[in-house]
Amino acid sequence: MTPFRLIDARSAAHAMTLLAEHGPAARLIAAGGDLLDLLKEGVAGALQPAPAVLINLGTADMADVAWSDAKLRLGAMATLADLAAHGDVRAAAPMLVEAIGRIASPQLRNVTTLGGNLLQRPRCLFFRHPLIDCFKKGGRGCPAAAAGDPRLQPVLVTAGPCCAVHPSDLAPVLVALDAVMEITGPSGLRAIPMDELYAGAERNPRAEAVIAADAVVTAIQIATDVFSGQAFEKFTVRGANDFASASVAVAVAVTDGVVRDCRIVLGGAALRPVRSREAETVVIGRKAAQIVTADIANAALPGAWASDAAGRIEVLRTLIARTLARAIAA
Numbered sequence: 001m002t003p004f005r006l007i008d009a010r011s012a013a014h015a016m017t018l019l020a021e022h023g024p025a026a027r028l029i030a031a032g033g034d035l036l037d038l039l040k041e042g043v044a045g046a047l048q049p050a051p052a053v054l055i056n057l058g059t060a061d062m063a064d065v066a067w068s069d070a071k072l073r074l075g076a077m078a079t080l081a082d083l084a085a086h087g088d089v090r091a092a093a094p095m096l097v098e099a100i101g102r103i104a105s106p107q108l109r110n111v112t113t114l115g116g117n118l119l120q121r122p123r124c125l126f127f128r129h130p131l132i133d134c135f136k137k138g139g140r141g142c143p144a145a146a147a148g149d150p151r152l153q154p155v156l157v158t159a160g161p162c163c164a165v166h167p168s169d170l171a172p173v174l175v176a177l178d179a180v181m182e183i184t185g186p187s188g189l190r191a192i193p194m195d196e197l198y199a200g201a202e203r204n205p206r207a208e209a210v211i212a213a214d215a216v217v218t219a220i221q222i223a224t225d226v227f228s229g230q231a232f233e234k235f236t237v238r239g240a241n242d243f244a245s246a247s248v249a250v251a252v253a254v255t256d257g258v259v260r261d262c263r264i265v266l267g268g269a270a271l272r273p274v275r276s277r278e279a280e281t282v283v284i285g286r287k288a289a290q291i292v293t294a295d296i297a298n299a300a301l302p303g304a305w306a307s308d309a310a311g312r313i314e315v316l317r318t319l320i321a322r323t324l325a326r327a328i329a330a
């Protein structure tokens with residue numbers, strides 16, 4: 001591993017000052033759950049140079065969970081375990097807690113963070129191989145696409161030079177909850193809807209999220225009075241400690257027995273969480289008691305689907321039916 005200097009940041013503002021001072025040689029580090037792996041494995045390229053300086057956010061006092069203007073504000077440095085144990089998070093965002101319970105291992109959940117989870121890099125075998133170049137490392141083309149193995153392709157076909165699925169389980173949940181990411185950059189505080197965070201991920205050779213290298217994610221804000229029912233389901237090949245082959249997050253607002261709002265978001269299916277607006281449209285305005293979730297699941301799959309992914313499409317349909325039924329019942 002290339003040696004680096006570790007500098008403790010005292011705050012988000014101090015982290016930004018340090019980023020400006022050290023320029024492209026510097027990177028932010030949360031718990032290092034993903035970043036240290038990449039550095040140790042030598043995953044680098046023209047656009048992913050090994051950093052000479054790591055700026056430690058663990059000392060930056062960014063882990064608070066607090067109410068702000070009727071929204072629950074989750075500090076970017078809150079650990080997954082602390083979020084899952086927090087009473088307000090459990091009450092306001094039960095599916096976030098559900099999703100955290102399916103992530104990695106207790107040891108990793110104890111140290112890794114909300115911000116780091118959302119900005120972790122793809123688990124694509126080729127991207128992670130130190131000797132293989134690819135678009136996401138500043139090279140050309142996508143060896144995963146060239147290999148032609150459907151298991152290495154996303155279920156939802158996206159045009160672009162990369163086809164790695166996004167690994168975060170929290171991303172689809174936060175899109176379903178209509179959450180907003182709070183980012184502090186040189187030009188001040190910015191808020192990005194989670195739905196827009198990974199726009200253009202397949203064409204971005206440096207990262208998946210639309211966040212400048214000199215900005216710091218400070219928090220995620222969740223409006224807590226919108227969705228009365230929530231559910232998350234994840235399908236993995238291994239029983240534990242595995243990334244999603246498919247996941248579904250559903251949030252519904254039901255009043256007087258009628259579904260007023262609904263967000264159905266697919267994870268593990270593409271380079272970013274994908275909303276199934278087709279299914280949402282069918283559900284919104286219907287009486288909750290009359291919804292046949294299996295029918296919705298059949299109408300749910302958006303866009304162009306890999307022709308050889310029938311098995312995984314069936315898994316997604318099953319997850320959609322199950323999460324929708326659970327969210328409505330809740």
Ligand SMILES: Cc1cc2nc3c(=O)[nH]c(=O)nc-3n(C[C@H](O)[C@H](O)[C@H](O)COP(=O)(O)OP(=O)(O)OC[C@H]3O[C@@H](n4cnc5c(N)ncnc54)[C@H](O)[C@@H]3O)c2cc1C
Nearest residue numbers: 028030031032033034035104113115116117119168169217
């Ligand atoms: C074996 C294993 C299994 C896993 N399984 C799952 C799983 O099933 N589902 C899942 O969702 N995740 C999974 N993960 C991911 C894990 O839960 C962590 O989310 C991930 O490792 C990132 O951890 P971290 O918080 O230490 O971030 P780091 O590794 O420190 O940082 C990750 C990236 O985010 C950037 N970053 C971090 N914080 C900020 C910030 N505040 N502002 C700007 N940039 C920032 C860093 O610069 C870096 O580029 C797994 C990880 C491992 C190693």
